[in-house]
Amino acid sequence: MDSKAKVLAVRQGRYCVQADPAGVLTGTHFLDGDQACCEGALAAGCRFAAGYPITPSTEIVERFAQRAPLVGGIFLQMEDELASSIAIAGAVWAGAKAFTVTSGPGFSLMMEHIGFAVMTETPLVIVDVQRGGPSTGLPTLPGQADMMQARWGSHGDYEIIALSPNSPQECFDLTIDAFNLAEQYRVPVFLMMDECVGHMTEKVVIPPPGEIEIVPRRYTSLPPSQYLPYRADAHGVPEMVRAGDGYPIHITGLTHDERGYPATNYQAQEQLVRRLINKIRQHTDEIVRYEETTLDDAEIVVVAYGITARVAMQAVQMARERGIAAGLLRPIVVWPFLEKRLRELANQARAFVVAEINCGQIVQEVERAVSGRAPVVLVPGAGGAVHHPEEILEAILTHASTREVLR
Amino acid sequence: MSVLAEVPLAPNPVEAFIRSERIPHVWCPGCGIGTTVNCFSRALLQSRLNLERVVVVSGIGCTGRVAGYLQLTSFHTTHGRAIPFATGLKVANPELTVVVYSGDGDLVSIGGNHFIHAARRNQDLKVICVNNFTYGMTGGQVTPTTPLSAISSTTPYGCFEEPFNLPFLAESAGATYVARWTSYHVRQLTHAMGEMLRKKGFSFLEIISGCPTLYGRRNRLGDGLDEMKYFKDKSVVQHGANTKEAGIGFQGPIVVGKFVDIERPVFLEQMNQQLARTLDAQYAGCVGDYVPS
Ligand SMILES: Cc1ncc(C[n+]2csc(CCOP(=O)(O)OP(=O)(O)O)c2C)c(N)n1
Numbered sequence: 001m002d003s004k005a006k007v008l009a010v011r012q013g014r015y016c017v018q019a020d021p022a023g024v025l026t027g028t029h030f031l032d033g034d035q036a037c038c039e040g041a042l043a044a045g046c047r048f049a050a051g052y053p054i055t056p057s058t059e060i061v062e063r064f065a066q067r068a069p070l071v072g073g074i075f076l077q078m079e080d081e082l083a084s085s086i087a088i089a090g091a092v093w094a095g096a097k098a099f100t101v102t103s104g105p106g107f108s109l110m111m112e113h114i115g116f117a118v119m120t121e122t123p124l125v126i127v128d129v130q131r132g133g134p135s136t137g138l139p140t141l142p143g144q145a146d147m148m149q150a151r152w153g154s155h156g157d158y159e160i161i162a163l164s165p166n167s168p169q170e171c172f173d174l175t176i177d178a179f180n181l182a183e184q185y186r187v188p189v190f191l192m193m194d195e196c197v198g199h200m201t202e203k204v205v206i207p208p209p210g211e212i213e214i215v216p217r218r219y220t221s222l223p224p225s226q227y228l229p230y231r232a233d234a235h236g237v238p239e240m241v242r243a244g245d246g247y248p249i250h251i252t253g254l255t256h257d258e259r260g261y262p263a264t265n266y267q268a269q270e271q272l273v274r275r276l277i278n279k280i281r282q283h284t285d286e287i288v289r290y291e292e293t294t295l296d297d298a299e300i301v302v303v304a305y306g307i308t309a310r311v312a313m314q315a316v317q318m319a320r321e322r323g324i325a326a327g328l329l330r331p332i333v334v335w336p337f338l339e340k341r342l343r344e345l346a347n348q349a350r351a352f353v354v355a356e357i358n359c360g361q362i363v364q365e366v367e368r369a370v371s372g373r374a375p376v377v378l379v380p381g382a383g384g385a386v387h388h389p390e391e392i393l394e395a396i397l398t399h400a401s402t403r404e405v406l407r
Numbered sequence: 408m409s410v411l412a413e414v415p416l417a418p419n420p421v422e423a424f425i426r427s428e429r430i431p432h433v434w435c436p437g438c439g440i441g442t443t444v445n446c447f448s449r450a451l452l453q454s455r456l457n458l459e460r461v462v463v464v465s466g467i468g469c470t471g472r473v474a475g476y477l478q479l480t481s482f483h484t485t486h487g488r489a490i491p492f493a494t495g496l497k498v499a500n501p502e503l504t505v506v507v508y509s510g511d512g513d514l515v516s517i518g519g520n521h522f523i524h525a526a527r528r529n530q531d532l533k534v535i536c537v538n539n540f541t542y543g544m545t546g547g548q549v550t551p552t553t554p555l556s557a558i559s560s561t562t563p564y565g566c567f568e569e570p571f572n573l574p575f576l577a578e579s580a581g582a583t584y585v586a587r588w589t590s591y592h593v594r595q596l597t598h599a600m601g602e603m604l605r606k607k608g609f610s611f612l613e614i615i616s617g618c619p620t621l622y623g624r625r626n627r628l629g630d631g632l633d634e635m636k637y638f639k640d641k642s643v644v645q646h647g648a649n650t651k652e653a654g655i656g657f658q659g660p661i662v663v664g665k666f667v668d669i670e671r672p673v674f675l676e677q678m679n680q681q682l683a684r685t686l687d688a689q690y691a692g693c694v695g696d697y698v699p700s
Binding site for chain 2: 248
């Protein structure tokens, strides 16, 4: 980040600066979610992308390949997703902000490097434009069944951050947030899109650079003799250096101590893995974000994210028209989970209705948060289509107190 | 106190390159990897490169541990993926000298796809492969370089797969520098490493190295010294040899030397030229020193 950039805000001891104007396509556009995601990355200061083509995500890197040379960036089409997902880590350690983009099968291949990014605390962004699975599944049709894979698809214990946009505008906005969160917590951040949001075209407003907040990478001010690459600050996040800056750091995916040196023992593992997990868990309240619609008096709480939230919104409106107090809780940040808000809502809700394009992933988290205090009903979808609002409405009606009167 | 202890020892010139706080290392007695690190340190010393800009990237394995012992910016990545990580580093900061240091299994088995594509693209990486004919770290299984009939823990009745001839593979895929030596040839190794450090483009050095604990023991080849004797006796120096004929049979002759040293535009040059040609003034140029003026 340009040192001349204006400091916009200080959050949690971290600076926010304004976006580099070179990457910001200020104006009102008509873009699909994939294109908007690409613009979000450029606005966020990302100048390096590596990827391997896969429907329905390819348009993101196609646009990046076209735009990057005009703004000082680079796109590498690598030989596969194993390569793309670690090439971006290399670029990050060289000082770039970097991301990769994929869909189900490619996402599966990236899992090992998600773990590597977690373990080495390499801030990067991975976009998964979800399609129907398993395996090659439905390349051109939507799914939301990679949500658990995003959370724990790599081996070992860890926490990450995942966001779920429900419109092209949010594909733009949340991509910027994803880059910022990655820097703030030094963690891989996932943008969990879906084919519908990726391919839907809508108005996208890109603000002027001065109105876009960017979290720059936090480099150490300590000299090499005093710097320990994995000594964390009070928030559990260590400061970084770049290759080439004269710090003889050693970075490894092995369990390591504060010096970054391999340490094959239980104590080092406890210290490192707990910190990696806690730097996210202990900041859940700051990271979690959601949107609420008519929840104040709601007795039926519908929970839905991504494209499904738009369908669910219609179901909620239909229920309201029938006099049923329904509301929508839309997780924008899906991981970490908005558990606290759900626990509060469990005090008022008669039932929770969870709609998602899978056969039950986030619903399990809702059940866990609600802890049996109200029924939690799943409106599933195996992939390939969005729900009909009527399906969700049906579930709302089934659990509403006034259903007899109305029917 | 012995007399010896009072004589001040001349400092070892490679000490500055080693993270001495990490010694003792994990390598077995008689293993050739340490020897190659010694050669590499000497090559660095002679290169007069700004060491702040030299980065070593390893994959996983016994050789993969090299990154962790060098007092340089170093990355110990994942099994097979040192090359794509190094690619990201190099492309994002072309001023870095990026060395990939790893084992045969890492580079050409699990990482084989990345190896050939980086060579094809002529990524400016210096790839050093310690070939001990086996997977050392995991206990001596067969690898793509195990000679026919050699015993490994997963070919207990002898290897029946045709091995890769690495110099031939590297040259065919597009490497602009290809050499092979053994851990016996310390001067030649140091020299070759020095050449690679100066060379622009995908350069590849195969180092045939002993693994007395696993490969040597299973094949009754004696100890580390016996393996060295084999390297000494059976190596045939043949600069410019046809790499196609450089395959290695079980305890057979080892063709060593510099086989390839050619010029070809590197990836970033090609990219910058193409973009500058097509986009003209619109090209923002991402990597200063390669942008044609
Ligand atoms: C994805 C993955 N698969 C398998 C392993 C286990 N593994 C660690 S090192 C290694 C082989 C290393 O052999 P080589 O590259 O020849 O290096 P050497 O140990 O002989 O130096 C394997 C298979 C791993 N770490 N990761």
